Amino acid sequence: MKVKVSRRAHFNAAHRLYRQDWDDKTNQDVFGKCNNPRYHGHNYELIVSVTGPIDPETGFVMDMKVLKDLIREEIEDAFDHKNLNEEVAEFKKLNPTAENIAVVIWNKLRPHLNESLELEVQLFETPRNFVTYTG
Amino acid sequence: MKVKVSRRAHFNAAHRLYRQDWDDKTNQDVFGKCNNPRYHGHNYELIVSVTGPIDPETGFVMDMKVLKDLIREEIEDAFDHKNLNEEVAEFKKLNPTAENIAVVIWNKLRPHLNESLELEVQLFETPRNFVTYTG
Amino acid sequence: MKVKVSRRAHFNAAHRLYRQDWDDKTNQDVFGKCNNPRYHGHNYELIVSVTGPIDPETGFVMDMKVLKDLIREEIEDAFDHKNLNEEVAEFKKLNPTAENIAVVIWNKLRPHLNESLELEVQLFETPRNFVTYTG
Amino acid sequence: MKVKVSRRAHFNAAHRLYRQDWDDKTNQDVFGKCNNPRYHGHNYELIVSVTGPIDPETGFVMDMKVLKDLIREEIEDAFDHKNLNEEVAEFKKLNPTAENIAVVIWNKLRPHLNESLELEVQLFETPRNFVTYTG
Amino acid sequence: MKVKVSRRAHFNAAHRLYRQDWDDKTNQDVFGKCNNPRYHGHNYELIVSVTGPIDPETGFVMDMKVLKDLIREEIEDAFDHKNLNEEVAEFKKLNPTAENIAVVIWNKLRPHLNESLELEVQLFETPRNFVTYTG
Amino acid sequence: MKVKVSRRAHFNAAHRLYRQDWDDKTNQDVFGKCNNPRYHGHNYELIVSVTGPIDPETGFVMDMKVLKDLIREEIEDAFDHKNLNEEVAEFKKLNPTAENIAVVIWNKLRPHLNESLELEVQLFETPRNFVTYTG
Numbered sequence: 001m002k003v004k005v006s007r008r009a010h011f012n013a014a015h016r017l018y019r020q021d022w023d024d025k026t027n028q029d030v031f032g033k034c035n036n037p038r039y040h041g042h043n044y045e046l047i048v049s050v051t052g053p054i055d056p057e058t059g060f061v062m063d064m065k066v067l068k069d070l071i072r073e074e075i076e077d078a079f080d081h082k083n084l085n086e087e088v089a090e091f092k093k094l095n096p097t098a099e100n101i102a103v104v105i106w107n108k109l110r111p112h113l114n115e116s117l118e119l120e121v122q123l124f125e126t127p128r129n130f131v132t133y134t135g
Numbered sequence: 136m137k138v139k140v141s142r143r144a145h146f147n148a149a150h151r152l153y154r155q156d157w158d159d160k161t162n163q164d165v166f167g168k169c170n171n172p173r174y175h176g177h178n179y180e181l182i183v184s185v186t187g188p189i190d191p192e193t194g195f196v197m198d199m200k201v202l203k204d205l206i207r208e209e210i211e212d213a214f215d216h217k218n219l220n221e222e223v224a225e226f227k228k229l230n231p232t233a234e235n236i237a238v239v240i241w242n243k244l245r246p247h248l249n250e251s252l253e254l255e256v257q258l259f260e261t262p263r264n265f266v267t268y269t270g
Numbered sequence: 271m272k273v274k275v276s277r278r279a280h281f282n283a284a285h286r287l288y289r290q291d292w293d294d295k296t297n298q299d300v301f302g303k304c305n306n307p308r309y310h311g312h313n314y315e316l317i318v319s320v321t322g323p324i325d326p327e328t329g330f331v332m333d334m335k336v337l338k339d340l341i342r343e344e345i346e347d348a349f350d351h352k353n354l355n356e357e358v359a360e361f362k363k364l365n366p367t368a369e370n371i372a373v374v375i376w377n378k379l380r381p382h383l384n385e386s387l388e389l390e391v392q393l394f395e396t397p398r399n400f401v402t403y404t405g
Numbered sequence: 406m407k408v409k410v411s412r413r414a415h416f417n418a419a420h421r422l423y424r425q426d427w428d429d430k431t432n433q434d435v436f437g438k439c440n441n442p443r444y445h446g447h448n449y450e451l452i453v454s455v456t457g458p459i460d461p462e463t464g465f466v467m468d469m470k471v472l473k474d475l476i477r478e479e480i481e482d483a484f485d486h487k488n489l490n491e492e493v494a495e496f497k498k499l500n501p502t503a504e505n506i507a508v509v510i511w512n513k514l515r516p517h518l519n520e521s522l523e524l525e526v527q528l529f530e531t532p533r534n535f536v537t538y539t540g
Numbered sequence: 541m542k543v544k545v546s547r548r549a550h551f552n553a554a555h556r557l558y559r560q561d562w563d564d565k566t567n568q569d570v571f572g573k574c575n576n577p578r579y580h581g582h583n584y585e586l587i588v589s590v591t592g593p594i595d596p597e598t599g600f601v602m603d604m605k606v607l608k609d610l611i612r613e614e615i616e617d618a619f620d621h622k623n624l625n626e627e628v629a630e631f632k633k634l635n636p637t638a639e640n641i642a643v644v645i646w647n648k649l650r651p652h653l654n655e656s657l658e659l660e661v662q663l664f665e666t667p668r669n670f671v672t673y674t675g
Numbered sequence: 676m677k678v679k680v681s682r683r684a685h686f687n688a689a690h691r692l693y694r695q696d697w698d699d700k701t702n703q704d705v706f707g708k709c710n711n712p713r714y715h716g717h718n719y720e721l722i723v724s725v726t727g728p729i730d731p732e733t734g735f736v737m738d739m740k741v742l743k744d745l746i747r748e749e750i751e752d753a754f755d756h757k758n759l760n761e762e763v764a765e766f767k768k769l770n771p772t773a774e775n776i777a778v779v780i781w782n783k784l785r786p787h788l789n790e791s792l793e794l795e796v797q798l799f800e801t802p803r804n805f806v807t808y809t810g
Contacts, residue, residue: 041716446581
């Protein structure tokens with residue numbers, strides 16, 4: 001009797017899409033205005049979902065306060081009001097596309113969850129563009 | 136050619152998280168302010184999804200009016216403007232966490248649907264906390 | 271050059287609409303299922319707006335962190351996960367309709383704001399029912 | 406390391422649910438007010454999701470601008486501000502239920518995507534009624 | 541001590557923007573694809589707001605069930621699943637722009653409300669286009 | 676018979692709150708993490724509202740396509756995917772708070788509208804923080 005429990009969070013950050021090992025023209029051709037060297041930014045909305053059996057003692061799959069605190073410590077404190085390219089270690093050499101950010105978030109949260117639980121990360125770059133990663 | 140059809144509904148209810156067989160301190164430690172003995176409440180948003188083949192006659196997986204009426208009769212009429220702990224039979228001895236409410240809703244709807252159809256229940260306790268149960 | 275700045279917050283609470291000085295039948299006739307003596311509840315969404323001139327030094331009408339903290343201390347801490355009728359002093363003798371809750375919130379916030387600022391309180395009882403009070 | 410990327414779009418259209426080969430009474434019995442012979446309409450919200458591996462070069466599963474343009478050319482230009490029954494070839498003989506519209510959208514997009522990518526179409530007829538098709 | 545109380549409702553309808561007394565080219569030049577002679581449609585979202593003093597007896601400006609029923613009888617029953625141009629008397633000779641629909645709704649509701657109450661109608665043609673009329 | 680017509684738009688941008696004429700400590704004390712020298716960013720949602728009489732010829736206060744194009748040319752093209760502090764002339768010496776951005780947008784749009792029309796600008800920096808300016 002598995003249930004998926006989901007928690008919504010958010011952070012505001014600046015980013016730029018580009019590759020250091022490409023020349024300017026290639027970066028511009030592939031990433032367009034997302035390649036603005038002076039950055040742009042987003043209100044990222046994040047939904048973290050954990051799937052597992054309901055604990056018959058508590059009626060919880062997982063205490064939502066614990067999940068909320070985990071997201072705040074691992075993700076919000078690390079990403080909120082930051083420049084992802086310059087200030088977040090994971091993106092020093094990794095292009096901060098929505099896809100890559102979702103994978104980084106998943107990798108940061110995974111070690112803190114019981115192995116029996118499944119993890120899904122959904123990241124909205126804008127209300128119209130979003131990605132989902134399940135490991 | 137299976138399609139999932141989804142219908143959104145809602146109900147407002149009071150609840151309290153606690154176990155009768157635990158002492159006050161344990162209830163408080165585990166459930167925090169959700170254990171307020173005088174209750175608190177939520178606008179629960181509910182999405183019921185049914186998956187099955189499209190009926191070639193009607194173009195429907197299932198008539199949405201039938202699904203809407205089923206949700207109203209089985210769930211809204213039973214839960215809306217109620218105190219879940221005190222007035223809903225299923226929670227007399229079951230802690231009304233979002234997880235347990237979703238399972239109860241699924242169990243109440245399942246017998247009314249054709250066996251060939253799959254059922255999913257998604258319940259938003261708040262816009263930030265929600266659960267999904269598929270049986 | 272006046273600007274209105276708005277901040278959204280929320281709290282979950284239980285309530286019941288009724289008057290102690292009315293008999294049961296009158297309460298039921300007037301308030302219907304909102305009169306359930308065992309309470310029901312809502313996720314209240316609150317928008318607090320403050321109108322005034324932009325401070326030429328900061329570019330702020332008012333520091334949103336200050337407004338956010340004020341709402342948390344005066345409203346969220348007092349109302350969240352509470353039974354409004356039984357646990358919030360202002361509603362001991364005042365029917366906690368959305369209208370009355372909005373007025374109470376306005377009255378609690380008003381003394382903490384500079385007299386030159388205008389205050390508006392908008393309270394969503396549900397996404398479909400909401401009220402606005404400007405003093 | 407597969408990721409699902411999603412793009413939201415929308416179109417406004419008129420439609421009517423009925424079958425030419427049924428008599429008026431049967432159409433009315435089955436489709437109710439959705440059978441209004443003078444049509445009614447919707448703001449359709451569409452979410453198109455593509456699942457595949459992240460391209461290590463770009464950090465994209467698929468360039469969202471390409472997906473956005475594909476949706477505009479294949480779906481929005483064909484359906485927006487149209488009468489689905491009378492002006493869209495696919496519905497000349499197919500009842501434009503949400504289910505059938507989702508399948509038609511999926512079939513129109515599928516040939517334009519690399520075979521290695523999975524495609525999901527989610528169509529909101531209203532905020533309360535929506536369908537999901539994955540082929 | 542006046543409060544504004546608001547109620548959200550919705551209806552789905554088909555319409556076409558054009559004037560019978562203009563030639564086809566002028567209609568097309570002015571109304572573009574909204575002039576499609578076979579109609580298109582919308583999910584109209586409607587917010588009706590009534591402003592007045594709080595009744596000290598009930599704590600209501602106006603019973604929301606009464607307002608909800610009034611909107612259903614006067615607006616939803618008249619407009620939902622209808623072709624506004626062909627089936628709603630008010631638009632036989634009046635172009636059903638969002639502006640005109642809002643004025644018609646205001647005029648239909650006004651006689652049913654106490655003279656001491658102010659009325660505001662807000663109509664969303666889409667989530668991006670909306671109008672507000674206060675008489 | 677005046678009606679307010681509103682159009683929603685959006686742009687993504689990076690910004691930083693600070694004053695060049697203040698020292699680092701003062702900037703940090705007043706603007707906190709919004710003062711990050713490497714910038715952060717937002718998905719700004721913008722609602723532009725124009726109030727005036729309905730043109731009896733068209734049924735419009737103003738053609739929404741004209742308003743949509745005006746917002747795109749004057750605001751979206753100037754602000755979208757930009758660093759407001761470094762790349763938008765108006766903020767070279769003006770702190771890009773939500774208040775100041777709203778005033779700048781109002782000043783950019785005002786000259787393009789007929790004098791008889793009133794203009795309101797509402798800017799959401801996040802879904803929880805927003806400002807309104809009416810001139």
